[in-house]
Amino acid sequence: MMKQFPLHFVAMLLVIGLDRAAAADRGLSNIIDQSQAKMVKIYGAGGFRGMEGYQSGFIVSPEGHILTALSYVLDTDRVTITLNDGRRFDAKFLGGDPRLEVAVLKIDAAQLPHFDLEKAVALSAGARVLALSNLFNVAMGDEPASVQNGTVSVVTRLEGRRGVFETPYHGPIYVLDVTTNNPGAAGGALINHRGELAGILGKELRNSLNNTWLNYAVPIDQVRQSVEEIKAGKFTSQAELPPEKMPAHPMDPTLLGIVLIPDVLERTPAYVDQVRPGTAASRAALQPDDLVLLVGNHLTQSCKSLRKEMEMIDRADAVKVTILRGQELLEITLQAGPDDK
Amino acid sequence: MQNLTMKTPIRKPSALGKEYERVLRLPHSSFILCLLAVFFCFSLPGHCEDLDVLEQQALSAAADRVAASVVRIETIGGLERVDKVLFGAGPTTGLVVDAKGYIISSAFNFVNKPASILVRMPDGSRKPAKLVARDHSRMFVLLKIEPDHPLAVPEVAPASEMRVGQWCIAMGRTFEDSRPNIAVGIVSAVGRIWGKAIQTDAPISPNNYGGPLVDIRGRAMGLLVPLSQQSAEEIAGMEWYDSGIGFAIPLETIQTVLPRLRKGEDLFAGVAGVFMESKNLYTGDTKLASCRPNSPAAKAGFKGGDRIIEIGGHKVNRTAEVRQEIGRRYAGDKLHFVVVRGEKRIEADLELVAKLEPYCHGFLGILPNEAAMPKAFRSATSIPIVPPPTPSSNRAIRSRPFRASLLSIATICFAKSRPSSRA
Structure with a gap:
């Protein structure tokens, strides 16, 4: 008996422990249950030519305000909302923010479970997240939204600079390591493992830097103000980022005396073919076969991008370029003189 | 790293990672079980959440260490x-x-x-x-x-x-x-x-x-x-x-x-030059259809009909297993093969190569001696090999010099062999 006692004791503790672990597991599933209750399915325009007539959204007030993505799906007189419990409502379009591509809808209901935007959290890279959405319209009627598990890959900016991403929003995003980029997922919710709202799933987008689909969510703190303004009926579209100003007299490589090799490819490397005598380039001892890598701090991957970067500089200003000569990186400054042609 | 003359200090293994591994690893002794149970019972409320946080921290710490x-x-x-x-x-x-x-x-x-x-x-x-x-x-x-x-x-x-x-x-x-x-x-x-x-x-x-x-x-x-x-x-x-x-x-x-x-050396996958009789990777056995002439397999004396039973000390039964054994080796690697021909067991060390030499296929059954070709185009060529049974062997042509006009040489057609299931 004495010998058996510790074993029994251990077994007992283990059972309690496992029970607690199971309870904690139930905790996560409770959190998912509670969060799914706040999700809605949105049906509207579309349904042909690969344009799905559905998307996701979530409730942000007890009286039926719904946050979703601004898209063609809402571009109709009759947008239908299906709640998690299967109830259906016609939604009223309160307004949308074209820059953030979010919209607020309103249904006539009360005491709805909802996400409080004021309590939304900010995430950093490595945070564990759940993405809730009605991807591919898998859930119908009172079926709950689909849940995907993932991690925040990195917090970065959707840089719209010169069309890297074809989107009007240029602010911070959460890049996710889970494939949330699916038809119908736009407007879904990104939450952490405590059930706290963190972001809204973005529309389908390709990363033109490497031609892959981007899985991302827009942080709630970016959209909160717009949502409040739309709810209050006094939304004014935020000014778009001012477009980068082109100088009145843009610079061109030829003005510096640089003759590039013929631009015959999509990405012809910006090799110097000739240096005209008596010009800025010859004064700076630029040589044929030098490869121009950077203008200022911007990479020039081709003759085209070199010309584009130079266009952003006034021809009266000095141009700092980094060149590759052999295996050596050289930084030189080119300044067009008043007599240069 | 090997062959390092300049070494940067390597940070200690992430403590969190170790801690995390210790929590997850199922211990065998009841003493540790007991500790684990106590951990479950008396840890802060919401233990799973702690584990979740610990996991998240460990993953971030691991990434930071390599960043x-x-x-x-x-x-x-x-x-x-x-x-x-x-x-x-x-x-x-x-x-x-x-x-x-x-x-x-x-x-x-x-x-x-x-x-x-x-x-x-x-x-x-x-x-x-x-x-x-x-x-x-x-x-x-x-x-x-x-x-x-x-x-x-x-x-x-x-x-x-x-x-x-x-x-x-x-x-x-x-x-x-x-x-x-x-x-x-x-x-x-x-x-x-x-x-x-x-x-x-x-x-x-x-x-x-x-x-x-x-x-x-x-x-x-x-x-x-x-x-x-x-x-x-x-x-x-x-x-x-x-x-x-x-x-x-x-x-x-x-x-x-x-x-x-x-040193600037490019590396290539190693090939032995064996062609399997079965085209199915997963059901096919290891019987050889043929070996490419001048390939490592041919040089080792392997022939069509042989069955590979062992490569690199591992028994092989299926075509896929042969691929598995050869597929990860580099050209230049030596690999021990065991084949059986009837009752006979043949062992050989093959030095894998990057590329198989394309071989000329004489439709008449005569293969020109390539080394002698320039001379042959001037006057005559020799027939070094006559593999039976072919039309030429029927006519009792043997390996001896014979005079041929340019026209007759031109009738010897060359064709590159088309490997199918090669390894």
């Missing part, structure tokens, strides 16, 4: 499209393997043949890189830069410690310059793609090709590359990006070939 060795690579020029894959001009990733400036990356990142390669240092400066050598079997490349300071080299996870199901983190440096992007998953399999790669369910894509797969203790397990079972093309496997099927070449293997790559 300094994960560099951003930029390219100048290059093709816009290779086959049907459109190439963006965005940055890619590389992994430092030597403090003196050796960096490995995925061959995929350079398949569009850029004019110039730049490596972005952790301090933001750029260094021009030279492509030193390529590994055409495992689809990675070795780059060299001249760094101002010794570079941070990651600790390497031993292949013997890799377990299916363990956490792993895929890292790249394509979104932000200042910090790497991470993707979390588990090890799905080891010894994939003919024994060459670790498989993971973490999303692997151009966002992290060329970056490391890292374990929970912050040790580099492998180099992320696209791979395909069916094809040896450099872009093969890209169609599986972000699908949950991703591959990494074990760093331990890479270390063993680094000295050769450093």
Whole structure:
């Protein structure tokens, strides 16, 4: 008996422990249950030519305000909302923010479970997240939204600079390591493992830097103000980022005396073919076969991008370029003189 | 790392990672069980949440430990499209393997043949890189830069410690310059793609090709590359990006070939020159249809009809197993083969080659002595081999000089053999 006692004791503790672990597991599933209750399915325009007539959204007030993505799906007189419990409502379009591509809808209901935007959290890279959405319209009627598990890959900016991403929003995003980029997922919710709202799933987008689909969510703190303004009926579209100003007299490589090799490819490397005598380039001892890598701090991957970067500089200003000569990186400054042609 | 003269201090294994492993590892002694049970009972409320936080912290700490060795690579020029894959001009990733400036990356990142390669240092400066050598079997490349300071080299996870199901983190440096992007998953399999790669369910894509797969203790397990079972093309496997099927070449293997790559030697998959009778990889047995003349197998005296029973000390029963044994070897590797011919057992060490010599196929059954060809075109040629039974052997032509006009030589047609299931 004495010998058996510790074993029994251990077994007992283990059972309690496992029970607690199971309870904690139930905790996560409770959190998912509670969060799914706040999700809605949105049906509207579309349904042909690969344009799905559905998307996701979530409730942000007890009286039926719904946050979703601004898209063609809402571009109709009759947008239908299906709640998690299967109830259906016609939604009223309160307004949308074209820059953030979010919209607020309103249904006539009360005491709805909802996400409080004021309590939304900010995430950093490595945070564990759940993405809730009605991807591919898998859930119908009172079926709950689909849940995907993932991690925040990195917090970065959707840089719209010169069309890297074809989107009007240029602010911070959460890049996710889970494939949330699916038809119908736009407007879904990104939450952490405590059930706290963190972001809204973005529309389908390709990363033109490497031609892959981007899985991302827009942080709630970016959209909160717009949502409040739309709810209050006094939304004014935020000014778009001012477009980068082109100088009145843009610079061109030829003005510096640089003759590039013929631009015959999509990405012809910006090799110097000739240096005209008596010009800025010859004064700076630029040589044929030098490869121009950077203008200022911007990479020039081709003759085209070199010309584009130079266009952003006034021809009266000095141009700092980094060149590759052999295996050596050289930084030189080119300044067009008043007599240069 | 091997052959290091300049060594940077390697940080201690992530304490959190160790702590986390200790929590998860199922101990055998009841004493530890007891401790574990007490831990369950008396830990703070919501123990699972703690585990969740601990896990999250361990994963981040592991990524932080390798981050300094994960560099951003930029390219100048290059093709816009290779086959049907459109190439963006965005940055890619590389992994430092030597403090003196050796960096490995995925061959995929350079398949569009850029004019110039730049490596972005952790301090933001750029260094021009030279492509030193390529590994055409495992689809990675070795780059060299001249760094101002010794570079941070990651600790390497031993292949013997890799377990299916363990956490792993895929890292790249394509979104932000200042910090790497991470993707979390588990090890799905080891010894994939003919024994060459670790498989993971973490999303692997151009966002992290060329970056490391890292374990929970912050040790580099492998180099992320696209791979395909069916094809040896450099872009093969890209169609599986972000699908949950991703591959990494074990760093331990890479270390063993680094000295050769450093010398500028390109590496190729080794082939033996054996052709299997069965075309089905998985049901076919190991009976040989033929051996390519002048191939390692032919030189060892193997013939059609022989059955391979052992390669490199491993028993083989199926065509796929033969591929598995040969597929991961390099050209130049010596491999022990055992074949049976009837009752006879034949053993031989084969030195695998990169490429099989194409052989000329004489339709008349006569093969010209190629060494004698220039002379032959002047006056005559000889018939060195007459493999029976052919039309020429029926006519009792034997290996002896015979006079032939240019016209008759022209009637000897040459055809390149078309290998089907070669290994």
